[in-house]
Amino acid sequence: MLQIKNLHVDLEEEDKSILKGVNLTVDAGKVHAIMGPNGSGKSTLSYVLSGKDGYEVTDGSATLDGEDLLYMDPEERAAAGLFLAFQYPVEIPGVGNMTFLRTAMNAQRKARGEEELSAADFLKLVREKAKTLKIDADMLKRPVNVGFSGGEKKRNEILQMAMLEPKMCILDETDSGLDVDAMKLVADGVNALRDAGRGFLVITHYQRLLDHIKPDVVHIMADGQIVKTGGPELALEVENNGYADILAEVA
Amino acid sequence: MALPEAKQTATEARLASLEMPGGAGWINALREDALTRLRAVGLPHARDEYWKYTRPDTLVQANAPKAALFAGDDSERFGGVDRLKLVFVDGVFDPDESDDLNLEGVKIERLAEASQTDIHWAKDLYGALEMRGQTPVARPMATLNTAMATDGVLIHATGHVSKPIHLVYHHNSETSDAILHHTIKLDAGADLTILESGPAAARFNKVMEVDIADTAAFHHVRKQGRDHERQAVTHIFARLGAESTFKSFTLTANGVMTRNECVIELTGDDAVAHVAGACVGDGDFHHDDTVFVTHDAERCESRQVFKKVLRNGATGVFQGKILVKEGAQKTDGYQISQSLLLDGDSQFLAKPELEIYADDVVCSHGSTSGAIDEDGLFYLRARGIPQNIATDLLTLAFLAEAVEEVEDEVLREDIVSRLADWLERRRG
Numbered sequence: 001m002l003q004i005k006n007l008h009v010d011l012e013e014e015d016k017s018i019l020k021g022v023n024l025t026v027d028a029g030k031v032h033a034i035m036g037p038n039g040s041g042k043s044t045l046s047y048v049l050s051g052k053d054g055y056e057v058t059d060g061s062a063t064l065d066g067e068d069l070l071y072m073d074p075e076e077r078a079a080a081g082l083f084l085a086f087q088y089p090v091e092i093p094g095v096g097n098m099t100f101l102r103t104a105m106n107a108q109r110k111a112r113g114e115e116e117l118s119a120a121d122f123l124k125l126v127r128e129k130a131k132t133l134k135i136d137a138d139m140l141k142r143p144v145n146v147g148f149s150g151g152e153k154k155r156n157e158i159l160q161m162a163m164l165e166p167k168m169c170i171l172d173e174t175d176s177g178l179d180v181d182a183m184k185l186v187a188d189g190v191n192a193l194r195d196a197g198r199g200f201l202v203i204t205h206y207q208r209l210l211d212h213i214k215p216d217v218v219h220i221m222a223d224g225q226i227v228k229t230g231g232p233e234l235a236l237e238v239e240n241n242g243y244a245d246i247l248a249e250v251a
Numbered sequence: 252m253a254l255p256e257a258k259q260t261a262t263e264a265r266l267a268s269l270e271m272p273g274g275a276g277w278i279n280a281l282r283e284d285a286l287t288r289l290r291a292v293g294l295p296h297a298r299d300e301y302w303k304y305t306r307p308d309t310l311v312q313a314n315a316p317k318a319a320l321f322a323g324d325d326s327e328r329f330g331g332v333d334r335l336k337l338v339f340v341d342g343v344f345d346p347d348e349s350d351d352l353n354l355e356g357v358k359i360e361r362l363a364e365a366s367q368t369d370i371h372w373a374k375d376l377y378g379a380l381e382m383r384g385q386t387p388v389a390r391p392m393a394t395l396n397t398a399m400a401t402d403g404v405l406i407h408a409t410g411h412v413s414k415p416i417h418l419v420y421h422h423n424s425e426t427s428d429a430i431l432h433h434t435i436k437l438d439a440g441a442d443l444t445i446l447e448s449g450p451a452a453a454r455f456n457k458v459m460e461v462d463i464a465d466t467a468a469f470h471h472v473r474k475q476g477r478d479h480e481r482q483a484v485t486h487i488f489a490r491l492g493a494e495s496t497f498k499s500f501t502l503t504a505n506g507v508m509t510r511n512e513c514v515i516e517l518t519g520d521d522a523v524a525h526v527a528g529a530c531v532g533d534g535d536f537h538h539d540d541t542v543f544v545t546h547d548a549e550r551c552e553s554r555q556v557f558k559k560v561l562r563n564g565a566t567g568v569f570q571g572k573i574l575v576k577e578g579a580q581k582t583d584g585y586q587i588s589q590s591l592l593l594d595g596d597s598q599f600l601a602k603p604e605l606e607i608y609a610d611d612v613v614c615s616h617g618s619t620s621g622a623i624d625e626d627g628l629f630y631l632r633a634r635g636i637p638q639n640i641a642t643d644l645l646t647l648a649f650l651a652e653a654v655e656e657v658e659d660e661v662l663r664e665d666i667v668s669r670l671a672d673w674l675e676r677r678r679g
Contacts, residue, residue, distance in 0.1 A: 053625070078632070
């Protein structure tokens with residue numbers, strides 16, 4: 001589904017190399033986790049895949065179901081089925097959460113040549129999904145992420161994911177800033193979306209999230225490359241011994 | 252001090268193009284008085300400090316610059332609101348298009364007719380608030396209006412006015428030059444909503460004086476029309492009694508020259524005055540909001556909220572002042588003026604001022620100028636919203652604080668849809 005080959009990325013403003021040849025394939029139905037120390041390039045990978053400005057791809061490719069992601073606008077990538085759950089969801093004063101969700105859903109449907117969702121159908125759907133994520137009516141009415149707690153912001157990301165039903169979900173440190181209960185709620189939301197047709201790339205520092213979202217494959221990223229790949233046991237190894245051992249081993 | 256010759260010449264040239272309307276003794280006296288006052292200060296000149304950001308030339312020159320009529324499809328403004336319509340075409344009252352003037356809780360008359368009667372309540376109000384508004388800053392365009400206005404409405408609200416009075420200003424002649432003067436009086440406890448819409452004329456000079464007695468409430472929502480080439484200089488002069496309310500909102504889309512002045516005097520304790528505006532402008536659009544709020548009583552609240560969206564070299568101006576007089580304790584004054592510059596060619600010129608002579612007050616003011624928030628834009632796009640639609644969403648969100656000053660939901664939605672339409676027509 002998601003195929004990243006030899007991806008090299010520089011930071012535009014600083015002329016600094018961040019990704020130095022990332023190779024990664026996520027198949028449909030699988031959950032891949034990327035772990036790694038600070039500054040290893042995990043978040044950069046998520047931004048480059050979703051199309052944020054400020055990065056220059058100097059080599060390599062990234063495709064989603066064979067479509068070249070890197071030449072698409074962010075909105076085209078979203079319509080193609082890519083979703084990034086932001087590490088820091090952006091506050092947008094003045095734009096209601098519902099308006100935002102509905103505009104996004106219908107824009108994606110339009111881009112795919114599908115019919116737009118009626119107001120009534122949308123409302124029914126959003127209420128149903130919000131309920132399972134314990135998002136109340138007030139949160140839906142408020143401006144996007146404005147005044148939301150850290151946990152509410154992350155739940156709101158998962159709500160968007162549940163509504164948009166993307167093919168490929170990237171979760172960028174979705175566990176950061178969450179307490180245990182909130183993490184469980186978010187993980188339940190993600191698990192509910194796991195199915196044979198959908199791939200996940202879960203970026204995290206800690207093994208804790210992976211107790212709740214069980215990965216099929218775990219990658220360790222360091223200095224802009226994936227240096228080790230293994231099963232769920234690799235995450236436990238990081239938890240117990242830190243990154244130093246693994247990094248020393250591959251060095 | 253003698254008037255500079257250039258000013259005197261320009262003033263006389265303008266006056267020579269006008270004829271003072273006839274009327275009963277009381278109004279003639281008020282007009283003559285205004286004419287004398289005008290000749291003492293002269294019409295605005297580009298070198299006047301108060302006109303530093305807006306060149307008054309086209310507003311002052313003897314004849315109106317030609318303004319093409321708006322040719323596009325345009326639905327009726329405030330069409331969804333049950334209201335009493337009074338229609339002016341190029342500044343001339345159109346009785347056939349207007350509704351019957353009878354409405355419960357209010358007496359409505361035309362200035363052109365009322366000014367023929369020997370005794371009228373308006374003799375104590377016509378030009379009176381305009382004159383009070385001349386200090387500390389002269390507003391000669393309003394004085395010219397008091398002297399020369401050919402028509403307008405006199406509205407006396409005595410109680411609850413069951414529906415809004417809508418002043419509709421059509422523009423049918425490319426060279427029309429209209430001067431209208433409205434005088435509005437609200438008795439204690441009365442409440443009234445005035446709607447205004449339309450470009451009015453190639454050049455429009457309008458004054459609205461609003462005298463709001465204790466506990467009365469005045470609401471005003473205006474849309475200045477889509478004709479781009481028209482010129483407008485408008486003044487609102489409001490005086491507020493104790494526990495009274497004044498709320499005014501203006502939407503301006505298009506217009507090569509608009510100067511909207513709003514002069515508010517809070518004279519009774521616990522009064523509330525809000526004045527807000529949202530404007531969207533393109534190219535040679537020039538829009539100036541000049542506001543002067545005087546607190547002269549205790550525990551009054553005033554809010555000024557102005558938002559401007561500018562693109563393709565458009566210019567926005569804000570001059571706003573809060574003057575808190577000695578003794579006006581517990582004043583709560585707020586002023587915000589912000590512009591969203593959609594490209595590097597547009598400019599926003601702001602002069603926020605506070606002048607405070609009381610020691611127990613809360614006053615704040617802020618003025619900013621910025622571009623679309625890139626992080627917000629990326630977030631929306633990452634959810635599949637195309638860039639142009641995402642930009643419009645963020646633009647409407649930027650305007651929201653001003654639009655939310657419109658309390659009535661139907662009117663507010665009407666304004667929002669106008670803004671959305673304007674943005675959609677310009678979508679890249």
